[in-house]
Amino acid sequence: MVGLKFVGKIFKALRSASSPRQIAGGFILGMLIGLVSLKSLFSAVAIILILVLNVNVAMAASGYAVFRLVTWLVDPWLHTLGYSMLAEAAFLQPAWIYLYNLPLVSFTRFNNTVVMGGFTAYAVLVVPVFILIKRFVVVYRERLEEKVNRWKIVQAVKGSRLFEWVGRITGIGA
């Protein structure tokens, strides 16, 4: 039921009044929380931004969910990447030492290998993902929405009592 609700929320977001920019913005903020740890100050900042800025919350949740799964899958690689940046890249050491002794910065947990690996991956992926999501929303609304609605599986799901019941509770079907 949670999966169904989640998929419903994504579809709702795609056809909502939110602009493609807001949808993509929500997704990349969720992606940040997914890639770094929830215990990091990065995540706290991202959550505040999601709440304060006019970004799509559902897409932020989907961004978190997708990239939490990705992080779990590529965790050893992120650890290696973070370790090499924190412990092996000598030229970065002065920067880390400076940051380490700055107030509040240590709460980002940047000195953790997985957090650093995830944040590095985020820094590399954020712009391409933002552009891709934005484009996808436009293309979806222009060309794919009607086709997707005609899919038997979507109609079956929409017509089911369960979907109706879930929609009534959560307001997805509206």
Next chain:
Amino acid sequence: MRKKGVVVLLIVAALFLVWTFFLSDRWLEKRLESLLARIAGAKVEIDGFDFSLFGMRMGWEALRFADAGDPWRNLFETGYCVLDLEPGPIFERKFIVEEMRLQKLRFDTARETDGTLEIKAKRKKGPSKLGTMVKDKLEAKLSQLPLFDTKTLAMNIDVEAIWRRLEPTSPAKITRLVQEYERFAEGLQAGLAGIDAEEELAGVAENIDAIDVESLDTLEEMQDALSRLDRISDRLEGVTQTVEQRGGELGEEIVKLENTSASVERWIEEDLARIGNEVKIPRITLENVAEFLFGRKLTERVLKVLKIVEKFRAVSAKIRRFVPVPEIPPRLRGQDISFEKGGGLPAVWFKQASFSTFTRDDVLIEGSLMDLSTGQHLTGKPAVLEAAGGMEGKRSIVLTGRFDWRESVPKDSLRLSMYDIILRDVFLTDFPLLPNTLKKGTASLDAGVEFTGEALEAGIVFLIEDVSFTLPVRESGTYVEQLIYEVSSSIAADIDDIRIEADLEILPERTSLAIRSNLDAIVTGRVDEVLQKEARRVTEQLAERIRSEVQLPRQELYRIAREAESQVSKRLSELERLQDEIEAELKKKRTRIEERIEEETVGKAKKEIEEQRKKQQEALEQEREEKERQLEEERRKAEDAIKSGIKSLF
């Protein structure tokens, strides 16, 4: 900007403040207990935890730190404690304690509940390099220390027990040899009977008797008899050689037997020599008496100090690990890399901690611990411990310590000085020949231990004055117990003061332990004298027993040998006498025949020559007489002529 979002944030902030005021203490208490338990490997309980975010102060009413090695005891427990925190470093995730005041610190206390941690720390850490090296070397030293055990002593002076262990082999070996001798003696009888020379000698004697020298007439007959005697002599010579050869063979066998009997003395000597190995009464000398008395206790105490230093260092080493070691952390957990080497503040720094504690004898100790931090290279200050205390306001105990981990080789030192400590019923030593318990005395102690890297140096001076011992109740038990009682009473009577000096050095290349005390000479003289006397008594008893065990078989052995020798000798003497008689008869006959031959040959010629010589002598005598007569006549004529001439002159 989303207004709803801002409202949500404000609500969250408000909830956080409420949580901080009402619920954070319990949450933080649980978190701190869990963190400390992971470090300790056993339960840590905090009561009455209080945290004030705005006052930057935290504290607790009581803390109990269970001992992982003995979960029913606490490593230590504290009473009320308060910590004043520096607010700035909190935002750098650093815990800097400006001042800490700790009361009622007590070590090694009993617990009411089991302190075992249900979820053990994931990584079980082994002992440190320092711990392993010093512990191994101390334990090796401990195992080398002389052990004085009364049970062993009792075993070592119990003649019956030693006799069973000794299992002397000489009596059995000698008995086996006696059996061999008896078999030899039987063989010898047969051997002697086998020398059948009488008949042969009788035949020789008959042949000699058959020659009648006086009846021989001619020279030819005599020469023939002489030839027969030569043949008889050859025959006799043959018999003699046979007897001599057989006699020689038997003699060789007897010599061989006697050589075997020479082993008897060797066997006995070997058994006697083994007594020395079995009577292992510890040799007490001036060099090792103090080790007997205090060696074990000293090394055990050093191991206890080592445990404390090891714990301190373990925490320090964890933080001082500049170069992170790559590890494989659990998924999504990652590994935290420390950048403390670059400067700034250490993660934890207790700038000043004052504490008060009570010893087991309820002596109040107050002190301070300065600059205990997880990064001395950042603070530039070693941790310094200073504590002092005593009964009734007297400063009779002073403890100082310095834990310097700023360089790669850590240096830790601890010094404990105690003065005018009244001792009552204090256990002194487990050395059985000295009264174990001090009834009363006044003690002073100056002990220092220094750890540099993995090396350890320790020095102790311990003085007890006005000593009085608690003598054990006399047990009219075993001989050893009585002996020990007498020795210990006699030593105790001579001791007024005890001064012990000890130096322990454990370096990677060597370990040395030197302990000296004024008891050395007293104990050495008295105990060694008694023990060595006992050793001599036991040795003599055992030697006597061995000698008495071998006496009969040895006598039997020598009797058989002497008898055998005598039998051979007697038999050979008989034959020799017979041979001599025959040889004498043979010689007599030969002489007589030779005389007869001489008579027949040389005698006649000699007679003729004698007669001719006589005749010649007579003729020469007549000629000489004639010449003398002529000379006399001429002389008379000459005198007459002279006389007539003189007459003519006058």
